[in-house]
Amino acid sequence: MNSHLFPHIGKVIASTGSRHFPRMLHDLIRTQLAVDATHIRQMRVESVVARSEPDPATEAALLAETLFCEHSDALPPVPATTATDASQLHLTRRKDGYRYVISVYRNDQSERFSARERSLLQDISPVLLPMVEKHINALQPLDNDPQSPATTPESSGLETLRLRFNERLQQLGLKLSSRESEVCIGLLAGQTAPELAAQLQLKVNTVESYLKRAAIKLGISGRHSLMKWMYSPQHSSATGVA
Template structure:
């Protein structure tokens, strides 16, 4: 993958430094911020959103949209439902990389790539009070997209793998509060669990699977099952469902 082919006529050393920082941040939570800085130095924008769209098997509808990162000013427009999203028809029909400009309620330039039933979207936003993207700016964004979209695809793979390895990946915003509640419940019940037993319980309660927990803790899946059995025995319940009922106080 020749990431700099689209920048072969660029002689700005700062851009290459930014590109190096962006490549280094793939899979990391700072990736969107690094990309916003890189794009923003070339074309003024106030917000950047990255996402991965998955179409159903016959590619006739959107099955899932995953957020891969956001940076910049808080979003000023309501979140679009996938079935009503202004990009929907273009994304469904696309065969080649796209550049789509949408001018309401904010000025947007959407860069889109495809592979099979997946679509990756870089959404660059500019306040409606500012001028629209010029033809020269759109041309520059299109050239940058040849470099940036492959990086977004790579970032998506690494980022989603990292999310799946974390306990509580299905409820990432709630894992901290759940850990606190879990600890309080243990104190109320006067139950003592080992650190590994607690980690496994919290991970499973927040949506992690046994294989994900095994990978995260670098142990066998059978060891995760053992930790769970020990923990639930101490709690007086059985299995993952019993753990969930105990956590709910039922």
């Protein structure tokens, strides 16, 4: 995975459960290939195994979000039946009785995705699909409990990122100081060392020192290795490009 993707990935993770997530995900995908719309959805997996694999473009969704590029003014709403008129790709993931799908579309049917573009999207699918799953799951408690206290998109996303970071530490039996953890989480969220220094009221070299200490404990070499450590898939899942 290209290292230039890591700041984008951090921003997507930090926006989990917020209205900014579709835009961040869309922008991340567009660093790899040109698309006019990105659509994410969750469907319940039917227990009937005998039937053929459903079409991700037309399968009924329990929850769905669509984002269009600003310059796109011709693409119809997705997943309407006319969505099949556009060039499209679908990534799918099954987990706990649900199917999570990321679909990308182009306006012009003649601009079909090449084999290389399909491969580029497939390469980042182990990162994209779990993020969509976490985003959709983060939305559902808010929908089911209207009395729950309101949170800002930024605090919700950072809390999700913090929880995931702590889960990774627990899985590996590692411990960091609170400052080391905050620096790592901030970098994973796409912040720079100067931005973190201002936020934490520290010097930039102090922030870098905390990162070096954390890197030694985590057995990594720096910021890019931190991103790989955080976002590498931990479990194999059924994923594919349609």
